[in-house]
Amino acid sequence: MKNLRPPRPGRLRRAREAAATGTAVAVAFLAAVGGLSAWTTAGYAGSPANIEVREARVLLPVMPGRNTNAYFHIVNTGGASDRLRSVSSSAASAPELTTHRMNAANGAYRERSGAVGIPAYGEVKMSPYGVAVTVRADTAWRSGERVTFTLDFQRSGTVTVDAVLRPVRLGSAP
Known part of the structure; x- marks a missing residue:
């Protein structure tokens, strides 16, 4: 044992x-x-980005043919973020993503910006005080007409939207 x-x-x-x-x-x-x-x-x-453009407008410039801004309300109802890389239009000359800036003398100006991030389950509301799309207005544009834009997103591809031409209302934000 x-x-x-x-x-x-x-x-x-x-x-x-x-x-x-x-x-x-x-x-x-x-x-x-x-x-x-x-x-x-x-x-x-695995929920992908889901981009919707809920509002699109372009301000008619006070002086026809000058630069103006287009504003888009972009909503992402998906679970992944996305990025607006560029904007194009056959009816508006040279659209570019810009952002509002102030100089030392309190003068406002627009500066070219890079891509705009759209967070998952979030939104971006373009405005005169933030991100916008700066375009050269056509002298033939009239209030109420529509201008077609194509927004190019990194993940969602392209979204085409018609923006309504609106006059500038002095004393209030567009």
Whole structure:
């Protein structure tokens, strides 16, 4: 008969620690899988950007043929962010993304900007005090007419929208 000795205390302690570590890893794994499953079931995982342009307008310049601005209300109802890279139009000359700036003498001017980020489940409302699309107005434009623009997004591709020509209302934001 073999001589069976009781296990040494150090081995028992190491076995308990290994079992506790394994249990902690298994619980963390199950929690992560459960959380990801719930996230996916709720429809958030892999939800692409979903861009809508809810409003589009162009201000008629006070002096026909001068630069003016187009404003778009862009909404992303998808779970991934997107970026407006550029804007084009066959009816408006040289559209470019710009942003409002102030100089040291409190003079306002527009500066070319890069791409405009559209957050997931978020929106961007272009305005005279932020991002806009600066274009050269056509001298034949009249209030109420429409100008077609194509907005190019990094993930969503292109979105074509008609913007309504509106006169500038002095003393109020467009």
